[in-house]
Amino acid sequence: MALTAVRAGAYLHHVAFESSNPQRLAEFYADAMDMQLTASGDEWICEGPQRRYVVQAGEDKKLAYAGLACRDQDGVAELKARAMSEGLKILPSPSPFFEDGAFAVKDPDGHLISFGLAKPQAADFKGIRGPTQHLTFASLDVEAFRDFYHGKLGFALSDRVLHKDGTLATCFTRSNHEHHTIACFKSDRTGVDHHSYEAGEWDTIRDWCDHLAKRNIPIMWGPGRHGPGNNLFIFIEDPDKNWIEISAELEVIHDRPVKDWPHEARTLNLWGKAILRS
Structure with a gap:
């Protein structure tokens, strides 16, 4: 394919x-x-x-x-x-x-x-490092998500998280060298789970946390480290209750097999507390 x-x-x-x-x-x-x-x-x-x-x-x-x-x-x-x-x-x-x-x-x-094809950015914007990085959906049907992005558009599969019965709990797909561009969690709703910005390194997550603290914006989850992707993360919430992730050190993939992970808290956060979607 x-x-x-x-x-x-x-x-x-x-x-x-x-x-x-x-x-x-x-x-x-x-x-x-x-x-x-x-x-x-x-x-x-x-x-x-x-x-x-x-x-x-x-x-x-x-x-x-x-x-x-x-x-x-x-x-x-x-x-x-x-x-x-x-x-x-x-x-x-x-x-x-x-x-x-x-x-x-x-x-x-x-x-x-x-x-x-992106137009050149019109201005030399200043600010903390954090390019737009990935988008993660919530869906009733993760298999349909996989079949569309991987099967019809040619995204690569990076990792899968599996329920005990072998059905998909999470599917990570990529369209470049980074671990995931668009992913999907099994959920009881359809929509966006979160979107993410890539800080690049741990010290920049610290800078983001200091920036958010000055604005009295609390960290709702993290710091932590995901299993799939191995990235460090924090999450905040916007006024509409959308989740925003700021992450760093997302895995770069050159050539490796798809990895399967168990659906458990430690897969979602190697360091501790996890917010399981299903």
Whole structure:
């Protein structure tokens, strides 16, 4: 099976969420995640160094779309051709960050995923290191998630977490050298579990914690270390109750088999407390 998304070097460039109070949510991200805020039409756009967050008016905790940037236009075209060959409906991209030629598809849970070539960032943004890194869904059907991202778009499987009966509890997929770009937890709901920013190293997580403490934003989970991906992490929550992860030292994969993990607390956090989704 061709790993088309990996060949395209796709990476999570930005996410867009709906909110019943978009200005409040956008102002939170601008302050908490150290980004500049601008209004553009019906969207509020937050930008920092290699991170971007978009807010639209709508339903709380709902993903409007996710934007994955490819290495070049050839990668975009190859991914589009792969999606078409798999019978996926090609939709227009809603992203303001991509050049002409971008496209979008919907996954089995209805999430709109856009692929394109990123426009150069308009300004030299300052701030703490923390590029947009990965997106994790909650779903009733993790097998359908795997079959779509791995089977139809050519993401690579990194790790699986398995229930005792062998069914999927979590599936991690990647579209580049990092352990996961899009992942999915088995849950009793459908939506976003969290999205993440990559701090790069432990000292930068410390800097993020100090930055958040000055704003009286509590750490809701962590510091800890995940089993799959081996990354250090903290979690916070935004005003709409979306979960935000800041992580560091995510595993880089060159060539290894898919690893299976047991569905237990220590898989989710090697250091202690875990928030199990199922």
